[in-house]
Amino acid sequence: MATQTSSKQRLETAAALAPAIELRGINKHFGAVHANRDIDLIVRRGTVHGIVGENGAGKSTLMSILYGFYTADSGEILVNGKPQTITDSRHALALGIGMVHQHFMLVENFSVLENVVLGAEDSPLLAKTLSHARAQLKRLATDYGLEVDPDAIIEDLSVGQQQRVEILKALYRGAEILILDEPTGVLTPAEADHLFRILRTLRDEGKTILLITHKLREIMAITDEVSVMRQGAMVKTLVTAETSPPELAEAMVGRRVLLRVEKGPAAPGKVMLEVQNLVVTDDFGIPRVKDVSFSVRAGEIVGIAGVSGNGQSELLEAISGMRDQLLGTVMLNGEPLSLRGDDGAHRARLAGLAHVPEDRQRMGLVTVFQEWENSILGYHHEYGKGPGLDIAKAKAEAKERIAKFDIRPANSDLKTANFSGGNQQKIVLAREMEGNPDVLIVGQPTRGVDIGAIEFIHNQIIKMRDAGKAILLVSVELDEIRSLSDRILVLFDGHIVGEADPATADEGELGLLMAGVTKDGHAPDAGPGTVPAHETLIEKNLTQMSPQDNKDKSGLDE
Amino acid sequence: MSVRVPLPRWVDVALLPVLNVVLAFLIGGLIVLSVGQNPLDAVGYMIYGAFGYGSGFGYTLYYTTDFIFAGLAVSLAFHAGMFNIGPEGQAYVAGLGVIIVALLFNGLHWALMFPLMIIAGGLFGAFWAFIPGYLQAKRGSHIVITTILFNFIAISLMGYVITKILKPAGVDSDESAPIQAISRVPQLREFLALFKNSPVNLTFLLAIVALFFVYWLVWRTKFGYAMRTLGRNPTAARYAGISSSRMIMTTMALSGALAAMVAVNNVGGVQGRLILNFVAGAGFVGVAVAFMGKAHPVGVALASLLFGALYQGGQELAFSMPGITREMIVTIQALVILFTGAMGDMLRIPLEKLFARWQRPAGGG
Structure with missing residues (x-):
């Protein structure tokens, strides 16, 4: 596929620019638990960057720091080359960082349009905001292949479409950097493929995507680079095209892992x-x-x-x-x-x-x-x-x-x-x-x-x-x-x-x-x-x- | 991932309640100060009144008895995930059971009468709590609402029964015929001269037994295990094959039976007859006691003693410092309930932050 071949070029061009996100020496403690230790991370602009790690490896904590839910105990966050202290999610959004949560934050009985503008109303009168948003959504839909009926009610939509609404919400607020937390957990294989096509389009249009997942095949399928976390530390960052699932699994767990189950033939009885x-x-x-x-x-x-x-x-x-x-x-x-x-x-x-x-x-x-x-x-x-x-x-x-x-x-x-x-x-x-x-x-x-x-x-x-x-x-x-x-x-x-x-x-x-x-x-x-x-x-x-x-x-x- | 670091156990069970009581007294002290009285004197009178002399201490233990039973009733239901606000009504109706056996076998020696009163009172109290339990289990009526409303039904019902049925002809006050002295629960002063003329009676020892019984039932039996499973995670209870409807009805009946012992204490022990509104709010104090005692028998015992002391010490205070009115004492009691019950967790987050800060240098950060 074209995206695979251009991955290397993309990384090269991105290397010349200031990274979309750079983390330097991030530390976070929860009581005696050292959830993030000396994390360094560079996410290049216009790439899909995967973050893998086991539960409790510190992925979510790190993303929460980036999105302003938590404040790091020490360390530096640079967005587009400039040091920033991200205080809350509103601030993160202002810097162009948007998050698509694992559990959708949508009002079930509101329409797509209403959900998109919720919390981002630009005038006390709703009608003006809505007509503005409608035009904006139309543009986003054509630019990124994010087709959703703006008047559909959320609870009538499939899970995959609800997720698209979440992405639209972030883009509507001007996100340049999208964080997706385990986005495929609730999707059919077909819906997941559709999501990946959207993500590729977004990347090709210059957006930066941070994908948190534990599914190695997704990492292999869509990311340009992948960072592996283990026990709160950043183990390594690899170019996806140069690594393999067994290598990633070993880096995540710290030992060799059998990804396939060994089993003999069944002997069914009564x-x-x-x-x-x-x-x-x-x-x-x-x-x-x-x-x-x-x-x-x-x-x-x-x-x-x-x-x-x-x-x-x-x-x-x-x-x-x-x-x-x-x-x-x-x-x-x-x-x-x-x-x-x-x-x-x-x-x-x-x-x-x-x-x-x-x-x-x-x-x-x-x-x-x-x-x-x-x-x-x-x-x-x-x-x-x-x-x-x-x-x-x-x-x-x-x-x-x-x-x-x-x-x-x-x-x-x-x-x-x-x-x-x-x-x-x-x-x-x-x-x-x-x-x-x-x-x-x-x-x-x-x-x-x-x-x-x-x-x-x-x-x-x-x-x-x-x-x-x-x-x-x-x-x-x-x-x-x-x-x-x-x-x-x-x-x-x-x-x-x-x-x-x-x-x-x-x-x-x-x-x-x-x-x-x-x-x-x-x-x-x-x-x-x-x-x-x-x-x-x-x-x-x-x-x-x-x-x-x-x-x-x-x-x-x- | 949890951000909050839980407090050490001793802080949770000891320091936090003590701080809450201290806070309540500080604010109570300000109120005393605002009417131009000396708060330290007031505290002195209260402590002297509650513990300073035999009769006062006896009264404290008498109140404590009521509060232990009501507190245990609320605690037990709480472990099964229910909020029983009805000990007041359950105790009141139980009074009917106590007086019926007492008048039926009037003159029977107390050694036989005492167990009879416990059984009859227990059955009536259990019945009164079972109905809301049944309605919750089978009809989904919320136990908080039904138990509150059942208090009102109990008041009306008992008012009718006492004034129209039990009241003997020619008696002016609203009360039943008296129980003969030999049939009444004996006062502790008959064994310990220390308690002089105070009303503390053998039911106090029953309260101590009940504390141990509830501990055993909740933490040492299969029934208690099932009850706690239901209270902590109803879905897991269903998964485990624990019948929630049976559990709710049984637990509520047991809870009502515990509340019923308030009636044994008062009807069978202190007043020797069934009088109008004899529960006098003890059932409601039980809710605060259970909260403050974290539904644990040790906590319930300590909280009951505190409230017993507040009640008795408050009487002493009103008597000794005429500048402090009854209403002001009720206010101080209410402050204690407010700070230990409703706002019991107010200091938790500041304390957690404080301890997290202390621990970090030690935790190797």
């Missing part, structure tokens, strides 16, 4: 989990799982792929007994799961089901509890006869699990909130796996988990499979689904739209399925309660995307 014609509604009574049937056998991993929000959460919650099934049955080990009352999860556990929830902090852990207390969550009935809780037994088992799963710090009395994301996930995994279940359902096993811990978690899941457990895996990370699963089911808008063999399926095909486009070219019949705008918009994106975009990058994750 059906342990069977879901028949399941219909599940969300908290507002809207059906999210629509007539889903599948089964999982002992000794196999069935992966459910799909973009976040297509019914995965409701499916997991219904199978694990946390949410009422409207219609259909869930059979565990041949017995239907009864859902009377609000303690269905207890009965599911008694029937041999273990559940690693999608959102460990909201669901799988009580973060203010000590580690040992979370180590018995859901199984506390088994600790002690009579009303008393056998704390000694619970602590002893917690200690064993800490050793077995290498949970750090190895202190069962420590408050759970003080463990890192990866270690919190290990606490949940250890609890659910050590209960010796027949069926393990796992949601987003490595969301927000460091690369080093991902390797460990994947191996544990494979080990469970080889021990003859039936495993249902739900993840929005397509790579994860592909490398772990023995069978892949694709969920779109509450329907299973296809099944694939991970050995043969290619990413383009899966990507299309995830966007609801089946082999005969149609999105499946939408049931009651769907948001029609959602799928048509995705389809629209797809027509704008060339299939070539996918092929280009599928080779990069080796």
Whole structure:
């Protein structure tokens, strides 16, 4: 592609100019934690600069300093060659630095136009601002390919389009330097490709882009240079064209990492989990799982792929007994799961089901509890006869699990909130796996988990499979689904739209399925309660995307 | 990433509440000063009144008893994530249970009567708290609203029951028939002459037992574990298969039963009859006590003692310094509630900054 070949030239021309951003010796402490230590960073004008690092490496802190959320304890920030003290985000914007947050900061029931001008109104009368903004948006849309209907209401837009509104917001405020924090976490592969095309256009028009991500393939696909952070320090800055994912992973973790999971063939046994014609509604009574049937056998991993929000959460919650099934049955080990009352999860556990929830902090852990207390969550009935809780037994088992799963710090009395994301996930995994279940359902096993811990978690899941457990895996990370699963089911808008063999399926095909486009070219019949705008918009994106975009990058994750 | 550094535990549980009380007294002192009285004298009278002599100390412990029960009731519900503002009404209705068994078996020795009063009062209090619990669990009515409103229902209901049903013919004041002396909860002065004519009775020892019981229940049982899970993270409770509806109803009933012991103290021990409005605000003080004591039995015990001392010391102060009116004493009590309860975290952030600054040179920065 043209962008790849010109990357070197771009860096050369940029080197002659003053850097868009230069950080010198930035330090930031939070109490005893040294979150940023002596950070030096040069971001060249008109380039895409990636920042990678594990959770807690200090990426977000550094960006927050740049955006004026925090003030550095020491060090210098130079914007376009001039030293600046950035006091708040308004000041950062005035200097041309705009941020696109991981979680969108949009008013859901406002129109695109209203969201764009919010906080940047230039007159007390709204009409004038709006007409000015409308013209401005039109110009931005044509200049950068950022097509969004200015009168659309945010909640009717797809996630990818909402993100475009966030970018428009920053550009409308005159941003020359855009910071994007994990921008693709919520996007389909097609939407991510569209975003990257926008970013390339922005760069070609002279904007500078700082991309924070933990996905190495994105770094390889779009950045000109990449900086690696580890434990608060800047390890190195590399020219993307001259590095490789294994080299970056090693720099991030500080040791060699296997990016691929090693696993043998599956030996499926009898059906342990069977879901028949399941219909599940969300908290507002809207059906999210629509007539889903599948089964999982002992000794196999069935992966459910799909973009976040297509019914995965409701499916997991219904199978694990946390949410009422409207219609259909869930059979565990041949017995239907009864859902009377609000303690269905207890009965599911008694029937041999273990559940690693999608959102460990909201669901799988009580973060203010000590580690040992979370180590018995859901199984506390088994600790002690009579009303008393056998704390000694619970602590002893917690200690064993800490050793077995290498949970750090190895202190069962420590408050759970003080463990890192990866270690919190290990606490949940250890609890659910050590209960010796027949069926393990796992949601987003490595969301927000460091690369080093991902390797460990994947191996544990494979080990469970080889021990003859039936495993249902739900993840929005397509790579994860592909490398772990023995069978892949694709969920779109509450329907299973296809099944694939991970050995043969290619990413383009899966990507299309995830966007609801089946082999005969149609999105499946939408049931009651769907948001029609959602799928048509995705389809629209797809027509704008060339299939070539996918092929280009599928080779990069080796 | 969290910017705020948590305070050391001793600061959180000891220094912060003490500073809040000191602050309340400083401002209270300014009020005393503004009416031309000496605040130091006033504090002296209060301390003397609350702890200085046997009878005064006995009164302090009598108030403390009420506050411990009400404070524990609020604390227990709080651990399950509920804000029970209804101990006032629960204690009031429990008075009916106490007086019914007491009048039914009037003349029975107190050693038998005391447990009967605890059971009957407990059941009535539990019932009165169970209804809001049921409405929350099954109908989604917010417990704060229902428990507040149930206080008013209790006042009206009890007013009717006392004046129209329990009041014997030929009695002028609004009260039930008296319980015979042998059936009443014995005063501690019968065992310790120190307490002279003060109303502190055996229920005080029951309060001590209740403190240990609540600690055991919350931190040492499976039920307590499930309760704390629900209180800290309802989604995780659902994930763990803990039935929140059952938990809410059970916890509220237990909470009401704890509040009911205020009735045993007053109806069965002190007044020996059921009189109109005998709870006299103790239930509401319980909310402040639970807040200040951070819903922990040790904290509840200390906060109850503080409020007990404020109540008794305040009486002494009004008696000894005529320049200070009853209203002014209520104001000082309110200041303590305000600073320890509602504004209890006011000093937290300045203290955090202070400690962060102290720690940095030591932390190797």
